[in-house]
Amino acid sequence: MDAVVFFAALLIAVAVGYGLGRYRYTRRDSSRPKDYALQYYKGLSYLFNEQPDSAIDAFISSLDVNSDTLETHLALGNMLRKRGEVSKAIKIHQNLLARPGLTIKQQHESQLELARDYIRSGLLDRAEALLLELVKLSSAYKQAALVHLIEIYQDENEWDNAISMASKVEEKSYQSGGGQSLPQLQAHFSCEQALVDLEQRNYSKARTHLLAALGYDFASARASLLFARLEISQGRYRDALDHLHKIPDQDPDYIPESLQMTCESYEKLGESASLLRYLKGLLQSHPSNSLVIKIADRLRWDGDDYIAADFIAEQFKQRPSIRTLNRLIELYLPHSAGRARENLQLLKQLVDTVIAEKPSYCCSKCGFTGNSLHWLCPGCKTWGSIKPIRGVAGE
Ligand SMILES: [Zn+2]
Incomplete structure (x- = not known):
């Protein structure tokens, strides 16, 4: 079906182009229409014979590039890129750039499309060179070029460059697919830098990058999680908790990601009672199964398996969950025997399989x-x- 749509679109493009070209040649060069028509008929016959490579060559060689036909060339090139036929799109856009007769703005438009082809085919160095030139020379396409440069530097892990390009983009001309703002994007880039620093144990640089991340986006739960990791790695558990306590307000969806570090920090400070109070408070405001399990673990630590099991069973009634069911089975297993134990083990195997598959x-x-x-x-x-x-x- 795609092939049919493609051939139909190409046929229309060629037909329109032929009309335009024919019109122009009747005006200025009456000696060429015959060759011209011949090329078009060849192009059409290739199309009907399903030879798109030859059809595109025929298209390029037969349709003059000028202000009237530019849109036809660009439309065909873009359609080919969207279809994944990038080498053909590159051919068409390179052909446009090689032709005299286009205005500066039209040349820049063709250059932008060629850069998009290069990005699509992974030739990022070539795309980067074209886009940097557009940033310098084209007021019309500067913003689009900057947005593509952010994509390239992101793919190449060149975070300083990505942050720098993002700072030059005008907020009104930036529309991220996920609805993030440019500062949110820059916060993620700074977090990526901090992650590398943490892996290399370069703690002072990590701190600088995380402060920058929070400077861009004060609500970055990711930056707070990384900051807590940094503080824990240096034994500063109170400071770690300061960062972890911000996460429920920043983005409660990431509370489960913070629980392990929260428990570790409270325990290192010897404040188990405060930990339990804090977790129970969170369960009221932002319930999650990870919280239920963490609280049950604390209750088991302080009391016994039955207290933890009763707590989970009570929570299970309100929020049925496979993971809390699994923990409930784990709590009852050591206290069962004979047939009951065998059946519980079977049930646990089943639940483990379901969890592993989800x-x-x-x-x-x-x-x-x-x-x-x-x-x-x-x-x-x-x-x-x-x-x-x-x-x-x-x-
Ligand atoms: Zn996605």
Whole structure:
């Protein structure tokens, strides 16, 4: 079906182009229409014989490039790129740039389209060179070029450059697919830098980058999570808690991501009672299955398995969940024997299998699912769109 649509569109493009070209040649060069028509008929016959490569060559060689036909060339090039036929799109856009007769603005438009082809085909260095030139020379296409440069530097992990380009983009000309603002984007880029610093144990640089991230976006839960990790790695548990306590206000969806560090920090400070109070408060304001399990673990630590099991059973009635059911089975297993124990083990095997098969995270924009938290969605390249799944099988 795609092929039919493609050939129909190409046929229309060629037919329109032929009309325009024919019109122009009747005006200024009466000696060429015959060759011209011949090329078009060849192009059409290739189309009918399903030879798009030859059809495009015929199209390029037969339709003059000028202000009247530019849109036809651009439309065909863009359509080919969208179809994934990037080498053909490059051919068409390179042909446009090689031809004299276009205005400066039209040349820049063709250059932008060629850069988009290069991005699509992974030739990022070539795209970058074309786009940097447009930023310098084209007021009309500067903003579009900057947005593409952000994409390139993001793909290349060149975070300083990505931040710099984002600072030059006008907010009104930026429309992210996921609805993030430019400062939110810059906060993620700074977090990426901090992540590298943390992995290299370069703590002072990590601190600088995280302060920058919060400067761009005070509500960045990611920056607070990383800041807590930084403070914990240096034994500053109170400071870690200061950052972790901000997360419910910044973005409650990320509370489950903060619980392990929260428990560790309170425990290192010897403040178990405060931890339990804090977790119970969170459960009231932002209930989640991870919280139920963490609280049950604390109750088990302070009391016994039955107190923890009663708490989970009570929560289970309000919010049925596979993960809390699993923890309930784990609590009862050591206290059962004989047939009851065998049956509980069977049930646990089944629940373990169901949990293993269910993804824990989902992108709210494209539906990408997985079992680890990606801050940049691998499916739709949106920042911060992947969150823990809620409901019976998730949080
Ligand atoms: Zn996505």
